[in-house]
Amino acid sequence: MTRITPLVSQPDDPIVSAVFDEIEAVFGRVPNLFRTYAHHPPLLQANWGKVKAVMMAGSLRREVKETIAVLVSKDNSCSYCVVAHTAALESLGMTSEQIAALEDNLDLADFDAKEKALIHFARDANRNPLAIPDAQFQAIRQSGAQDAEIVEALGVMEVFTSFNKFLDSLQVDLDF
Secondary structure, eight states: OOSSOOOOSOOSSHHHHHHHHHHHHHHSSOOHHHHHHTTSHHHHHHHHHHHHHHHSSSSSOHHHHHHHHHHHHHHTTOHHHHHHHHHHHHHTTOOHHHHHHHHHOGGGSSOOHHHHHHHHHHHHHHHOGGGOOHHHHHHHHHTTOOHHHHHHHHHHHHHHHHHHHHHHHHTOOOOO
16 A cells, blocks of 8 residues: 555646646556655656656667666566556567566567667666676677667666665555
8 A cells, every 4th residue: 555645636736737747648647656756846857857868768769778677677676667667568569478588588589789788787787786797898888889878778777776666665556
């Protein structure tokens, strides 16, 4: 049971109202994650801005970003984000079998070598950032990844690590 009730009524705050309108235009609804952030409008606005910058812009394919979101969320045991971003991968055409295989053997997934290297790196950075060897970073570079792509992949990891901790700490109810 959620520890803080998400805002469900039409917000009076113009920042919240504007952000909710944008979110609804993108997702067709406002998920509980953002309705809970709405208790602190500047944080809602900042986190929605990060979602737009990281998940909806950049050079990495959406499948790569959603895969990072799912795997980081699985590693962090955040069921809310796992369910949400598994659904996103399904909407992009991945089957449930393909999604389940991502965790066990990413090398069999339909990603090129650069994408696989970036996904592994983001996941390793979430798990234990100080244990990433220089050789792994060199392999990412050799795969063709540019600095902006490396930062973008870690940006996805960063967003979902924070969302995972927020959602789990407040036990936000799954709403889809």
